[in-house]
Amino acid sequence: MPESIPVDSVGLVTPQTHHFDQPLTLDCGRVLAQYDLIYETYGELNAAADNAILICHALSGDHHAAGYHSMDERKPGWWDSAIGPGKPIDTNRFFVVSLNNLGGCKGSTGPNTINPDTGKLWGPDFPIVTVRDWVESQARLANILGITQWAAVIGGSLGGMQVLQWAIDYPERLRHAVVIAAAPNLTAQNIAFNEVVRQALRSDPGFHEGRYAEHGVVPAHGLKIARMLGHITYLSDDAMRKKFGRELREGKISFGFDVEFQVESYLRYQGESFVDRFDANTYLLMTKALDYFDPAAAHGGDLSAALAHVQARFLVVSFTSDWRFAPERSREIVKALLDGDKPVSYAEVEAHHGHDAFLIPIPHYFDVFHSYMALIAQEVSP
């Protein structure tokens, strides 16, 4: 719980939910007849409605990107470092929208909400959603909010993939695209890690073919393993060395299978705390959205062709120690944009934090981010 709300915080925020009645045909061919999206907004939409920013979340993210839901909340939203008065995404200048994506588990329609056709939880029957589906649902939310064109769409990791898809699907609806620690598609290694996660979740005897809620259980071991493995790939080898090294928790080896090294303790804690706050079916859907994302595929693998019609100006940021979405993957995006004579700024930030760097206010990163956002702010109406 914050003793008091910091002055550079957006403060107390209350999520809102919009119910959509217009059916949404998904990439997989199935139709969502109706659905809810939960979202938060920070700052004020100006009269011209040209100062709106969309935040797209990553695998385990949600709509709660900044501020506090109550004075009892221990930690602020997941990107509070970047969103607030005077921060890179300055809420004195911008109207910021952040939603929980379809298939999520934090309030938008997804596996742990009721399927109106059956009156039961969707569970594993929830359709597989893609980055394109999310962009479509986000565009409809923009319509509801009276936002014809975003000043910028911004996201890191899987969020950055949504930004790319926005620029491709709705070239006229965003002026800037900020793509952080992302990639134009997953590598075989990325897919392989996702597949291990899926096996861990689906082979947990508590999974019950995805109908664990009906059995009153959760696949806790699978979720724990998924999160532990995720954490290894979010941190760099170097970050782990700096943070934990070979330090022993009790100072000496015990010759047993209880926690011995600090890094084991950290991972177990991360894994266990995840079980209470995330849903296995949602996790599975997120891994599939990641695996499938590949806008160049429809153009014979030519990313430049996929980006031929984008109109947004781009800021692309990568981090040197990010081995999940390495800098060379960001450079593929930059090269494809340059090959098409598209305006793009690129920052490759020296950082030892690994993929997680995108959430951390590293000075070089935030200087670039802040400057770029200040340029965007100059373009918006008063």
Added chain:
Amino acid sequence: MPESIPVDSVGLVTPQTHHFDQPLTLDCGRVLAQYDLIYETYGELNAAADNAILICHALSGDHHAAGYHSMDERKPGWWDSAIGPGKPIDTNRFFVVSLNNLGGCKGSTGPNTINPDTGKLWGPDFPIVTVRDWVESQARLANILGITQWAAVIGGSLGGMQVLQWAIDYPERLRHAVVIAAAPNLTAQNIAFNEVVRQALRSDPGFHEGRYAEHGVVPAHGLKIARMLGHITYLSDDAMRKKFGRELREGKISFGFDVEFQVESYLRYQGESFVDRFDANTYLLMTKALDYFDPAAAHGGDLSAALAHVQARFLVVSFTSDWRFAPERSREIVKALLDGDKPVSYAEVEAHHGHDAFLIPIPHYFDVFHSYMALIAQEVSP
């Protein structure tokens, strides 16, 4: 099954077992009153008994390093590429010894053998063994075979760690130490991967606190996940890209959780075939031996001090794309040896295969290996 035994193969081989009655006090403080070691030999020990080579195996390896157990055997031993007539470890010149380590599951005393005190399987009661324990048991095997001094002790990965330990514990008992794709200890990231594997094995409901054999089951899901994860870390990102890319098994996306990408198919196969040929308790012991290995720890982290009394000449080999035991880890060994004015040859081999490269006859690697072994051969008696 080989249609015929290749001419550069050691041919048909038969493992032998030696029963040791002399108690072995382990690092953990417990005592093995008696134990068996299973081993194979290739080539002939010369009259001077100075042409003997010890092969140390890695995590999932065993005594069957070369040749075939029968004409029905589909594949030869795990390091057949390197061991045989005319190969780097030339069985026309050398007498090669390869054993299954204590705690293993292929014939040496370990969790799936009978504890003489109880008449039941050891299972999880088998003591945690260390690299030092293995070296001690290997030294006793050398005594039995009449080998006072090895011409060389050779190993890759965890096997390379045993080579280092040999040079430290028995400086006068080996003339050469060949350390391939190894490290002086595990990084926090390495330990973290091992911990995920342990969690996957131990949380499998088939694990039964390690007493799965008594229940007539195996923790198949845990073993599968462990092996899948292992394979990701044995291959480089680049090797996976070259081998699988984003290729789809059926040519198109199915929007489901069956195998879609070729890399998923490969990993599932590797994981499933491992279940039938490896033991979960052994796997757990191997990960602990890896985690604990740290010869510099007893010298305040000073590896050069740990190696101060080694007498062996060293060949150290690393592979550029090995991210499990990266070249910089091998260079730590080389530097520590050079700081102590110890003779060491070092080859950093350009290879995209990742950690698995140590098993692959890459020309540059095998040229170096062959040349170094030829020099050793010149030193041995006719």
